[in-house]
Amino acid sequence: MEEKKGxxxxxxxxxxxxxxxxxxxxxxxxxxxxxxxxxxxxQVGKLAGLKNVAPLDLTQIEKPPVIFCMPEIxxxxxxxxxSLDEFMLSYKNVGVPPISLKAVTTPKNxxxxxxxxxxxxxxxxTQMEGTVKRLSEAKKVRE
Numbered sequence: 784m785e786e787k788k789g790x791x792x793x794x795x796x797x798x799x800x801x802x803x804x805x806x807x808x809x810x811x812x813x814x815x816x817x818x819x820x821x822x823x824x825x826q827v828g829k830l831a832g833l834k835n836v837a838p839l840d841l842t843q844i845e846k847p848p849v850i851f852c853m854p855e856i857x858x859x860x861x862x863x864x865x866s867l868d869e870f871m872l873s874y875k876n877v878g879v880p881p882i883s884l885k886a887v888t889t890p891k892n893x894x895x896x897x898x899x900x901x902x903x904x905x906x907x908x909t910q911m912e913g914t915v916k917r918l919s920e921a922k923k924v925r926e
Contacts, residue, residue: 789861790831791870794818794853795882803879804857807870813862818897820853827900828893831860837894847898856884856901883908 791808793815795801801817808815818830824846828836859867867887875881884904886892892900 788813788863788866789859790814790816791862792816792818792827792830792858792860793856793882794820795855795857797880800855800879800882803874803877807873807877811866811870811873813866813870818853818856818858820851823847823851823853823898823901824896826893827858827860827888827895827897830897831858831888831893833860833888833893835893839894839896844896845899845902851898854884854901854905855882856886856904857882858886858888858900860888862887 788811791804791813793801793804794817795804805815816830822830824844826836826839859870862870884901886900886904892903895903
């Protein structure tokens with residue numbers, strides 16, 4: 784059996800996306816794990832099965848609002864850059880709609896809860912979209 788090359792954790796709504804992630808992961812010998820809304824208060828590192836995760840202080844974490852719609856997300860843990868690039872290319876080539884929130888585990892974010900990571904990625908995405916919109920508007924003004 785071929786050695787696993789890291790793990791892909793994901794949460795998607797569409798069955799087609801779920802199947803494509805599983806199939807691509809399997810074809811590349813990358814383990815996949817489907818996330819659930821009940822994982823929101825669990826540390827990313829624990830979800831990825833990492834050993835070096837600091838214990839969570841439950842009194843210090845921000846819990847998700849009672850009505851929180853978990854967005855689609857994909858997290859790569861221990862996946863080599865070359866394999867990550869291959870996965871993303873395969874995913875794109877299959878024609879499945881993209882997932883907007885993507886992350887790679889880092890020494891910092893493995894200690895965050897899934898909810899904290901989603902909040903951070905969502906905030907970064909909003910900032911980037913705002914910057915792109917401003918640049919686009921500035922370009923139109925110059926033309």
